[in-house]
Amino acid sequence: MRKLLIPVQGDFVAPRFDLATEILIIRYEDTELIGEPRTIIMEQASEEELCQMIVKEHITDIVCGGIEDLHYNFLAWKKVKIFDAVIGDWKTAMDKALKGVLTQGEIILEHGKELSL
């Protein structure tokens, strides 16, 4: 089983990892979702706490927007697979990540879809 974490803001992948307060944790196996995504609301944005949570929760994959080099390297060191600089709605990003077709820096444009930031 793998665990995917996505910092979100409204319908979007949160623009910044360090400023995100709403976190989704998704369990999946062989492209299939296991249960419902779990939402964690952080009291305040903190990249350090977020990194600690990622390690503690044994997260295997992350989809996020901008992330600082320092935290990226730390998480990569912890063997977490990171798709950063992703712009788009988190649902599509999650689907793509589950299917293994999401790429780093991908901009997901769903024309005609009503999304709120």
Place this chain on the structure above:
Amino acid sequence: MKPSFQPDIRLLIEGIPYPTMILDTEFRITTMNRLLEAMTGYARERVLGLHGELVVRSNIGNTRGQLYLQVLQSGEMVSVKGDILNCYRRKIPVQCTISVLNEGDGSTCGLLVIIEDISTHEKRTRIGVREFDSVELIGHSPKMQKVFDMIPLMAYSDASVLITGETGTGKDKIAEVIHQQSPRARYPFIKINCGALPLDLLESELFGHVKGAFTGASRNKLGMFKMADKGTLFLTEIGDMPLSLQVKLLSVLDDRKFRPVGGEQSVSVDVKIIVATHRPLREQVKNNKFREDLYYRLNVLHIHVPPLREREDDVRYLLDHFLEKYTRALKKTIVGFTPVTMQTLLSYHYPGNIRELSNIVEYAVNMCRRKKINKDDLPSYLFENHAKEDEELTVEKMPEPTSAAESTTDRQTIPAPPDGGDSWPDIERRMIIDALKEHGGNRTETSASLGWGRMKLWRKMKEYALLK
């Protein structure tokens, strides 16, 4: 009829010497210049139509476009400092200026956003974690963040600062950073180790002397206090300062004046005092080894630097930092540690703190002949049994080698003092006893072995109550 003025917007913003974008009234990017492409790492064509905040990921209080909305509604320009994170994972300090764009009829049609890179300016004034990297002050653990948060506050106060922490935790570096961050930064930062010099010499070093004050004083000497005028005087190992000098230090702190050794006239100084010690000063006060009044005078602002074992999160960062440092210095191509090595290094308790960690990595980089540091490249003492480690810990807790004693005395061979003390007088007393024992109590031979005259030996023996 005169044709209406309709400039090419894209060409117009290319002429702006700062990264710039134009947003529509729903804050979607309509165009941006090349400088902004370079800053964000996104090509214009890829991000047209996207919400500005998704591309220029800032921390200027623009979550959900709040700032854009404020400018759009008020019509008033806003200029805010903050930073952005680009797609190369780089955090860039910026000055973001947002203003409204109006049509010819006065109706609002969008926003002009200019994002100036102020990183070069910020390097001089910024107060934050990364700035301390230049002096190897690295820490991401909450305890270290607390220390970093306190540094700017301490820097902007003229009150004395007391830094406590075990040996090797980086007390000196913190003192240096406090000075660098303070308005006194362009004046001298003078450091003196109070445990390294005997009483007479320390007094002369600190307060200076006048010509003829004592034998050998052939000229006036300024002293560290005067040399640090308008700057910062850092007294390290303050716990080892002799009691008699503590009185004089207290008087300087109170009056900002002192008399050089043998001098008659007071000298005024304006010095910020930072002191550091690895000893528990409160206990020293209880044991009458440190003056209580001086303790309270120095302990105005207090920073405690946590030992590395309480900063487990930082060990990896530090290992990485020192690996990079020594790899670069030795022009090697080592890329990291093997998992087993990393595990060994993470589970070690580092009694010598960061100094020890740095030495271990330096040793390993020197020994390593492969791409990754192996367990065999680490110093062998890391694998010795715990009993041995404990033994080493005891030796580590022995006094810091003094620069005067370091060259002549092997610190590991100094036996534990009978009274448990380890300040300079205790060490000197012990040295005399050892030398006397060695020469069967013969004072001529003892004084010769210590490099002293008989008179000095007698005076020292009297001072340390070694005469019957």
